Amino acid sequence: MELRDYQWEVIGPALEGKNIIIWLSTGTGKTRAALYVAMRHLEMKPNAKVAMIVNKVHLVHQHYSKEFHPHLKNKFKIISISGDSEEKNFFAKFVEKSDIVICTAQILHNALKSDSEEKHVELTDFTLLIVDECHHTQKDAVYNKLMEVYTEKKLHGEIKLPQILGLTASPGTGGASTFENAVDHILKICANLDTCRIMSPQTSIKDLEAKAKQPKKQYDLVPERSEDPFGNKLKELMMAIHQYLGEFESITKFGTPMYEQIVVEMEKDGAENVNRRKRTCAVHLRKYNDALFLYDTVRMKDAYDFLDEFYILEQFGKDARDEVDVFLCRLFNDNRNRLLELCRNIKYENPKLKRLEEILNEHFQDSSNSHGIIFTRTRQMTHYLLQWINGNDSLQGLNIKAAALTGAGFSNQSKHMTQNEQTEVIQKFRQGFLNLLISTSVAEEGLDIPECNIVVRYGLMTNEISMMQARGRARAEDSCYSFLAKSGGRESQREMTNESLENLMKRAIKYVQDMPEREYLKKIKELQRESLIERLVKQAKIDSKKKFLSSDVRLDCRKCHAAVAYGNDLRVVEETHHVNINPNFKVYYEEYTGPVNFGKKMENWVPGGEIRCRFCKMDWGMIMIYRGVTLPIISIKHFVLQTPEGNKTCKQWKNVPFPLEPFNYITYNENGLSDAEDE
8 A cells, every 4th residue: 555745644543543634635645545544553552443434325335346445454343334224233243243334423422322232332442533524523413412422521621532534525614714714713623523633744844735626617607697587587477476466565586595595484474374375385485496496597488387387386286276276376377388499599509508518629529538517506406407418419429428416315306316226427427428417516525536637617606615516526637627607696795705815714724733732621611611602502492492282383384374183292213203092183184106216225224205284285305214113204384383372484403392202112002093192
């Protein structure tokens, strides 16, 4: 196993047993450096045991098959465990038998909390903890929850704690806009990981630069459409809805995130005040706003198809319609032909697509070995861009073989990829069966993919970490990183801001690296104590909000306001899934799809179909079959809570104003119905 000079330099303190963060740019061998540290740790320390934790499932298999297993299989016992592997059910046993465990942070976190003998481990069972993409060790991320366990043990005098090795290409600034706040952000990550130093090459910079060549960056900025009849027509229909509502004071620029926030609040207000007209109009206005986002990013046809599909479902997916539904559907139907006519006129097409076509022509024209990634904002946009590429005769003549790559998280709003589908796409891209990915942010971090000669950030407005991660994908010789956006728009302004934030981050890291050791360690200890107090205060605040009895809170459908459940009907399965155990609840919902495909095997349950309100057809959640028992999982954002102090809506279960009991499988089955009924 050979290391480059800069890798030897950054691992020095780790070989001495010290906690450090390794800061190296994408593609420069952070994992290989960590692998060497793990090997030496196991060779030198008695009863050593290493855990490498990652934040995405595919990285478990990647680090195992690409690095750890090939290099260390003859010396040590190595196992990879993720949510889709059977080994997680016996996590403790496999940890006991292995020298190196590679797993998701969530698996390890679950094992720390588990009271099962087969699963439970202690953090002190490990002597080295490697944290991949460690800049995520902040706020409520699972990395930080794990390190909170570590910090509490440390502050209570525990001395048998694992050595920590963090890996990152981009710690970021944490949203800071001043040098002082950027320094504070870097120090907090160091405190959360309990590291004594951030290591980056100082004496071997030239060796690093030879390995990590930066791509040529170009701003591909296109002018706005000279004429915009399609967009103007959509805005005209949105104004008609506002006139119908009689609300004008909240109108801001249509097609912007600011307007999206306004209609989100409008929908919430309508739901809580049982104002169906306001709530329904807000839902439709958001769909029009989403269509404007699509219109600004992809084709007019895509924006039209998006709205057309929505209104087809609105008109034919309901058993009953009132005058609000009739007005909104008629408004679209009366203008459908005009919108269709406008979107077929190539004169008004999106100029960004024309520039994207030119970029792809330039980079795929002369090279059969070209590889590229187009990063865009949403899953829907990836699929629409893929359709456009596959239907573009000019691009098809270049032998472009494209596929979409999106997140694996389940959503009933847009198509998700299973983890198996993700793995298959990445594998085909590595092997050359695909040469262009259209991806959401899922491909920014960690993926072992071929060196790309073209990376396009397409109309994105994200932070400096995303910019740096995406840019790091363009590592081939003479590669190009293109930022494609509207000239003078908010996206291009944000990209320029990100460049300034990257420089700010580098200055902040340099400042932290140069701090006197005594001052640095004192600051780290202060931040760790502050963090512990903040967690206690935050938990007390959450507990104080649970001020109602669960039996005093009623759940009404957010759309039609039908009363369907009470808080004491609800239970929590495995601290994650919120289910209704009242058998009478099935009167209010219907299962309308086949079983949901997650692309992986769940531990104690299998998914059933999606469920929706029997009366208004609003999506509510899905069925889980838990150890043979059928239970409906519901999402709280689809309900209005009727409390003794008025109506309330919540985006997340942790914010509900009443306590939730864990599901008791034994009691449920002993009673034949539910432990709620027994009460």
